[in-house]
Amino acid sequence: RSASLTLDPARTVAPVSRRTFGSFVEHMGRCVYGGIYEPSHPTADADGFRQDVLSLVREMGVSLVRYPGGNFVSGYRWEDGIGPVADRPVRRDLAWHSLETNEVGVDEFMRWADKAGVEVMYALNLGTRGVSEALDVHEYLNQPEGTFLADRRGRKPYGISMFCLGNEMDGPWQTGHKTAHEYGRLAAETARALRSAEPSLELIACGSSSSSMPTFGHWESTVLELAYDTVDYISAHAYYEPVDGDMASFLASAVDMDHFVDSVIATADSVGARLKSAKRIKISLDEWNVWYLSRFQSAPTPSEWEVAPRVIEDCYNVADAVVVGSLLISLLRHSDRVTAACQAQLVNVIAPIRAESTGPAWRQTTFHPFALTSRLAQGSVLDVDIASPTYATTRFGEVPVLDAVATYDSASLTVFAVNRSQDEPTELTFSLAPFPGTWQPADSWLLSDADLTATNTQEAPDRVVPQPLTIELDGETVRVSLPAVSWAAIRL
Numbered sequence: 001r002s003a004s005l006t007l008d009p010a011r012t013v014a015p016v017s018r019r020t021f022g023s024f025v026e027h028m029g030r031c032v033y034g035g036i037y038e039p040s041h042p043t044a045d046a047d048g049f050r051q052d053v054l055s056l057v058r059e060m061g062v063s064l065v066r067y068p069g070g071n072f073v074s075g076y077r078w079e080d081g082i083g084p085v086a087d088r089p090v091r092r093d094l095a096w097h098s099l100e101t102n103e104v105g106v107d108e109f110m111r112w113a114d115k116a117g118v119e120v121m122y123a124l125n126l127g128t129r130g131v132s133e134a135l136d137v138h139e140y141l142n143q144p145e146g147t148f149l150a151d152r153r154g155r156k157p158y159g160i161s162m163f164c165l166g167n168e169m170d171g172p173w174q175t176g177h178k179t180a181h182e183y184g185r186l187a188a189e190t191a192r193a194l195r196s197a198e199p200s201l202e203l204i205a206c207g208s209s210s211s212s213m214p215t216f217g218h219w220e221s222t223v224l225e226l227a228y229d230t231v232d233y234i235s236a237h238a239y240y241e242p243v244d245g246d247m248a249s250f251l252a253s254a255v256d257m258d259h260f261v262d263s264v265i266a267t268a269d270s271v272g273a274r275l276k277s278a279k280r281i282k283i284s285l286d287e288w289n290v291w292y293l294s295r296f297q298s299a300p301t302p303s304e305w306e307v308a309p310r311v312i313e314d315c316y317n318v319a320d321a322v323v324v325g326s327l328l329i330s331l332l333r334h335s336d337r338v339t340a341a342c343q344a345q346l347v348n349v350i351a352p353i354r355a356e357s358t359g360p361a362w363r364q365t366t367f368h369p370f371a372l373t374s375r376l377a378q379g380s381v382l383d384v385d386i387a388s389p390t391y392a393t394t395r396f397g398e399v400p401v402l403d404a405v406a407t408y409d410s411a412s413l414t415v416f417a418v419n420r421s422q423d424e425p426t427e428l429t430f431s432l433a434p435f436p437g438t439w440q441p442a443d444s445w446l447l448s449d450a451d452l453t454a455t456n457t458q459e460a461p462d463r464v465v466p467q468p469l470t471i472e473l474d475g476e477t478v479r480v481s482l483p484a485v486s487w488a489a490i491r492l
């Protein structure tokens with residue numbers, strides 16, 4: 001099989017947004033306790049943060065971290081997590097049926113974020129709480145000294161720019177779940193109040209928790225009709241898994257993500273048109289990943305109330321990593337409207353990084369396409385024309401075997417490509433003729449394996465790692481062979 005790309009440095013989508021490479025830390029399972037924070041671990045620093053995890057977070061190129069939830073946030077009292085740790089209450093977390101010790105609160109998390117070198121996207125509780133508590137936590141985080149809550153902080157304001165107005169408020173599972181109208185009014189009023197405190201905030205209204213929600217579309221349009229002028233973003237959440245072993249459809253998950261994003265853009269723009277507004281709402285894809293959700297849904301609800309139980313610690317294989325790489329291609333392709341995205345989550349809980357108290361932290365297979373894309377995507381995203389054979393899928397019809405996106409600055413061109421064929425390599429070609437200057441192949445990478453089920457484990461943490469990829473430059477034509485089920489970063 002062969003496929004080709006047409007690239008043109010003049011046809012740009014948007015600058016690469018660093019916030020595309022966001023992640024998510026929720027007080028859930030062993031993401032915080034036993035993940036980023038474990039004072040008894042040999043690598044823990046004076047603040048109790050695991051330095052082995054911190055060093056992998058930095059290596060992964062994470063730019064932004066959404067915190068503290070997730071479903072957790074919809075029952076969270078942020079003030080439980082401030083002040084002397086010994087005085088902090090233990091509370092029930094209804095979302096994950098576990099106990100929250102509040103040992104880590106927002107001040108500890110901000111210290112961790114500083115060490116990790118990441119921006120924080122703070123999620124507000126609009127499930128059990130409302131405008132007043134949103135203003136309180138904003139005052140604690142961002143208000144300059146001289147008010148009651150700012151002075152309780154006792155240090156410089158954190159200057160957080162991005163606030164999520166709740167989490168998945170469309171989901172019947174959400175504590176404090178609301179109708180689109182109820183939520184749209186609350187989001188609009190919370191946004192208005194927050195803006196009175198700090199006009200430059202970037203505010204994210206909850207969109208749909210998946211494109212398969214029965215309210216999808218109607219939810220976005222109702223919420224935006226009520227909150228269009230006061231918010232900057234609408235969120236979207238997208239998780240993928242192989243359904244009934246249907247690998248062909250699973251490998252095409254990015255086709256669904258493309259369609260989801262395009263549908264949210266169309267819906268938001270139609271509201272903008274009705275409101276005669278020149279403003280364009282951006283999309284925050286602030287939860288996305290591969291998640292073996294059906295396993296979680298078929299597991300019984302725990303009967304005990306435990307601190308940091310093991311929850312959804314999915315172990316990712318080669319096929320999962322190829323899908324993660326392809327979802328990043330979809331996100332980059334939409335960089336004009338998707339300017340923030342968070343892979344969910346960062347450590348242990350459906351995460352690219354795993355950590356055990358008895359051992360080291362290690363990189364799951366999915367770590368690698370994220371880290372390479374974050375490192376190599378530079379400059380502008382190019383609008384790529386793809387000529388590719390197609391294959392049949394049960395869920396998404398005929399889909400292209402090859403998908404790709406490119407980023408370009410005057411010093412480098414990187415093509416991120418995926419071959420979704422399960423049985424054949426794809427020979428990919430593209431021309432450098434439209435690009436000024438002389439080009440040479442640079443370090444390029446391939447993620448593929450004869451065993452699609454291979455994983456990285458504590459015992460064999462580097463079983464699956466990207467391999468150097470040889471690319472051929474024939475005059476101005478680049479040729480590269482992509483094995484079946486592979487993801488590649490091709491660099492010039």
Ligand code: AHR
Pocket residue numbers: 026028069070071072167168209287344345
């Ligand atoms: O990331 C796990 C959970 O998935 C989050 O808490 C929730 O927002 C989503 O449903």
